[in-house]
Amino acid sequence: MTKILRKLSLLRYQAQMRENYTLTRLYVEADLSQGQVIDLSKDQAHYLGGVLRMTTGGSLRIFNGRDGEWEAQLTDISRKSGQMKVTRLLREPYACPDIWLCFAPVRKHRNAFILEKATELGVARFQPVTTQHTQYGKLRLDKMQSQIIEAAEQTERLDLPELKDPVTLEQLLGDWPEGRTLIFADEVGDAKPALETLKEISSSCALLIGPEGGFTPQERDLLREQNFVIPVTLGPRILRADTAALSLLTLWQSVQGDWG
Amino acid sequence: MTKILRKLSLLRYQAQMRENYTLTRLYVEADLSQGQVIDLSKDQAHYLGGVLRMTTGGSLRIFNGRDGEWEAQLTDISRKSGQMKVTRLLREPYACPDIWLCFAPVRKHRNAFILEKATELGVARFQPVTTQHTQYGKLRLDKMQSQIIEAAEQTERLDLPELKDPVTLEQLLGDWPEGRTLIFADEVGDAKPALETLKEISSSCALLIGPEGGFTPQERDLLREQNFVIPVTLGPRILRADTAALSLLTLWQSVQGDWG
Numbered sequence: 101m102t103k104i105l106r107k108l109s110l111l112r113y114q115a116q117m118r119e120n121y122t123l124t125r126l127y128v129e130a131d132l133s134q135g136q137v138i139d140l141s142k143d144q145a146h147y148l149g150g151v152l153r154m155t156t157g158g159s160l161r162i163f164n165g166r167d168g169e170w171e172a173q174l175t176d177i178s179r180k181s182g183q184m185k186v187t188r189l190l191r192e193p194y195a196c197p198d199i200w201l202c203f204a205p206v207r208k209h210r211n212a213f214i215l216e217k218a219t220e221l222g223v224a225r226f227q228p229v230t231t232q233h234t235q236y237g238k239l240r241l242d243k244m245q246s247q248i249i250e251a252a253e254q255t256e257r258l259d260l261p262e263l264k265d266p267v268t269l270e271q272l273l274g275d276w277p278e279g280r281t282l283i284f285a286d287e288v289g290d291a292k293p294a295l296e297t298l299k300e301i302s303s304s305c306a307l308l309i310g311p312e313g314g315f316t317p318q319e320r321d322l323l324r325e326q327n328f329v330i331p332v333t334l335g336p337r338i339l340r341a342d343t344a345a346l347s348l349l350t351l352w353q354s355v356q357g358d359w360g
Numbered sequence: 361m362t363k364i365l366r367k368l369s370l371l372r373y374q375a376q377m378r379e380n381y382t383l384t385r386l387y388v389e390a391d392l393s394q395g396q397v398i399d400l401s402k403d404q405a406h407y408l409g410g411v412l413r414m415t416t417g418g419s420l421r422i423f424n425g426r427d428g429e430w431e432a433q434l435t436d437i438s439r440k441s442g443q444m445k446v447t448r449l450l451r452e453p454y455a456c457p458d459i460w461l462c463f464a465p466v467r468k469h470r471n472a473f474i475l476e477k478a479t480e481l482g483v484a485r486f487q488p489v490t491t492q493h494t495q496y497g498k499l500r501l502d503k504m505q506s507q508i509i510e511a512a513e514q515t516e517r518l519d520l521p522e523l524k525d526p527v528t529l530e531q532l533l534g535d536w537p538e539g540r541t542l543i544f545a546d547e548v549g550d551a552k553p554a555l556e557t558l559k560e561i562s563s564s565c566a567l568l569i570g571p572e573g574g575f576t577p578q579e580r581d582l583l584r585e586q587n588f589v590i591p592v593t594l595g596p597r598i599l600r601a602d603t604a605a606l607s608l609l610t611l612w613q614s615v616q617g618d619w620g
Binding site: 354 | 553
């Protein structure tokens with residue numbers, strides 16, 4: 101019986117794949133509603149017309165992070181410009197659970213990696229945090245935003261994670277909102293395992309990941325003095341900052357988020 | 361009271377950091393025991409003498425994946441050759457829990473990423489698997505091995521994950537060992553959440569991750585026909601193969617591995 105159900109659900113899944121997932125998925129800024137006509141940006145036209153070689157009449161999926169996912173049809177397309185018409189609603193709006201990732205930016209490709217993976221793992225807000233060991237030039241927020249959008253397009257998200265301006269650790273803790281717990285990955289032996297701690301949390305939550313080289317002793321003390329901060333451990337091995345971010349997000353989604 | 365304990369444990373931690381973690385950590389192939397003298401390979405000599413500019417008398421930490429972690433002292437070092445003497449045992453041998461990662465190799469940098477992250481997350485064995493959608497040239501197992509070693513060095517592991525030769529999915533399933541459960545990440549709706557499933561498993565375990573583009577319907581059927589295979593879901597978003605690998609490993613370590 102289970103086998104038959106599985107088979108049916110597999111067929112349903114494949115049908116859905118054929119119908120939807122095969123269609124190119126694009127983020128747009130415009131509001132979305134039935135029948136609306138949207139001008140393509142130069143980049144979008146280049147991508148659809150130039151790279152994908154799509155032609156007038158071709159269908160794609162679009163989302164703006166607010167209005168769900170819609171099917172659209174190209175009414176005009178060249179390599180430099182084009183238009184599409186919104187034809188039908190494919191999926192109702194859905195916002196990822198309310199989980200923040202506060203992270204000290206790390207080296208270029210690891211940073212891109214954190215943005216991509218955390219977007220896949222359904223993070224709601226990115227909060228860059230500068231710490232004493234943080235080493236990077238000026239943050240390219242525009243570049244980070246486009247990396248987030250690209251990840252959201254491929255992971256079938258209907259919303260976009262919010263990207264905040266960087267703050268210092270002191271600012272982050274000083275302006276901390278009422279009723280949100282801050283979980284930080286700490287190698288110190290007395291912290292409880294992450295899963296155990298995350299299970300017990302009844303408030304909204306944020307995760308904090310240190311830079312390569314970790315927090316300084318002063319920063320650790322400052323963090324542990326806050327009544328809204330809980331340190332957790334992620335096992336006996338030393339994890340890179342980007343690994344710790346993904347592991348914490350995975351565990352949070354499994355016990356507090358939408359993986360249940 | 362807790363605060364005092366935390367403070368003490370923090371100081372202990374910092375002391376340990378000063379004593380050990382600041383020392384360069386190197387993987388060697390030789391057996392390790394008190395007083396033993398080891399010739400440096402050309403690469404090791406170049407790294408220690410040329411890159412790090414270490415001199416005779418300098419200390420480092422070495423491990424071979426079998427004999428724990430030892431302190432060693434350079435007795436002779438140039439940019440091309442050198443010797444070190446094993447001075448004392450720092451950590452007893454410790455093997456990571458018995459978890460396998462069977463994965464379809466993906467594009468170059470994502471592959472390197474899976475090897476690095478899974479090594480940090482304490483995987484015991486890597487089993488490359490070729491599937492119908494697997495696209496890559498010949499696998500550079502030597503390169504993969506050195507990526508694994510580099511990750512093991514930095515994540516403070518005392519053992520090395522085993523890297524097996526690639527097999528086809530059919531071979532993998534055909535030669536499957538008695539009493540080991542194979543968990544695979546499946547988007548099909550009827551699969552149970554990964555955490556829930558992993559909690560209940562009483563046997564040893566392996567994780568299977570498909571290629572970009574996923575498994576074919578035939579492969580899904582083949583997998584679901586095996587009585588040792590259990591499909592699980594990782595939430596409502598579509599995860600890349602590398603993300604799914606890390607999430608499954610994180611969840612397994614939290615409920616079955618050494619993160620508890």
